[in-house]
Every structure is written in structure tokens, then in C-alpha cells.
Amino acid sequence: MSYLEEFELNQQLLEFDLEISDDYSDDYSKSCEINDYKSSYASPTELATLSLKYFLEKFPIPEGSIHTAQEIEMKDVISKNKKIKCTVFLSYSKEIRNSIFVKIKTSYNYNGKVVANSEGTLVVPKN
């Protein structure tokens, strides 16, 4: 079976709680060699990176896949050390030749309000 083939478009793939802790933020900044980065708010890319980690635990991306695009939109502040709810959807899937073009959208909610969105595009080799 090809990657995510069992899911319909706009079907929810995953839901989880995520928290950008001070420790995670320090590890992220260190791994990316970001200096002078002090904020009480989560940055767009650390948010997308941590949610990717949760996603990959459940849906490992097949070898040979290529990440071709990424969008992240912050709609409000996301304070560090606060839990937010993440909902992941399959937003696009199309088979072209021997590959499947897949878009995975994540919505980040705090207190029932959408505070950010992200969408990654992958090209996954067909089995």
C-alpha cells in the first residue's frame, strides 16, 4: 500500500497535544546554531519541527521521499510551556508517474482558537 493511501482527502490523520518547553527550545536553537534567540514565544519553525517529530512517530516517511515545500502561518502568539492541540490532515494527494504528491496540513489550536497553520509538501516514491 502506498503512503497514506488508506486516507481520504481532508481526513484527520492525527491529533496530539504539543508544548514548546524551554528545554526543547534550547535544544532546537542549539541544533540549528541560532544565537541570540531569546523569546517567551514559540517560533514558527520550532513549532513545525516539533509537530513533525510527533507526525513521524506515527507516519514514518518512506525512504526516497523529497520535501518540496513548506508553509507556516502564525495567527497569534504561542507561549512557551503551554499545551496546544495539533490536528493533522491529509490536504492533497495525487499520483504522478511513479510518485505520489502529498500535502499534510497541521492546525494548531489554543483555547479553541486557531493560532497557527502549517502545510508540508512531499513527493513520495510509489511502492
Added chain:
Amino acid sequence: MELKFKSIEKFISEQKVQEYAEVSGDFNPIHLDDNYAKKTEFKNKIVHGMLLISNINELMFRNFKDSWNKCGTLKIKFRNPLVVNSKLITKGKIKKIDKNNDGTLYTCEVMCNDEDDNILINGIASVLVQE
């Protein structure tokens, strides 16, 4: 009008790629395993795309501070891979400034290049700075 940001130059080492694999959970062998990478079209291990994007995040935070974390938007396309143990140059410039009742919206062209000036990733970052 085009206002250029001060660029960021870094050397992306194997150690940084390993550390990024740990924070992202992305242990794809294309990033970490020499023997695997040799058999791919890239012939070498390549840096995670999201690690490249983190440098655009850094560029925008340097210039817009918490406004970037509060209401930044990023649309990036991946053009070419960066081989591990290579230099990375992150650049950006303001392309447009729009003032409205909510504040000032800065639209910026951003990119990461390798040392031969090949574009690795590029796109648009925009941020609303509230007065």
C-alpha cells in the same frame, strides 16, 4: 525599494545534522548514513530541509523580534539539496511595505544559497508589525 538584511553564514556539520535529527525525529538515512547516501542521486548525505528553513526563521527573528513569532508567515520551496559539511548563506530583503490600521506589513524575499551561490530554498516571509 529593496532593503537587504545582513546575511547569515554558517557551516553545517555532521554534528549539527545529527543534533537536528534528534530534535525533529527525522532519522532518514539520506541525512545520516554515508553508505545509504552514496547510492542515491545526491551521492552524499544532505541536510534536512527544515534545518535550512530554521536559518530563515533566524534571519526574520533578528530583524523583527517577537513580531515574527507572533504573526510571521513563511512560504518556502526547496530547490536544491545542501550536502552535509558545507557552507550555507541565508539572505533576505524587504520587497514591500504596506501600512494599514493593524500595523505595518513587511513582505520579504528570503533564500538560502550554497557557497557557489546556487539557490537551495527560497520564498516569501511576511510579518505584521503592530504599532
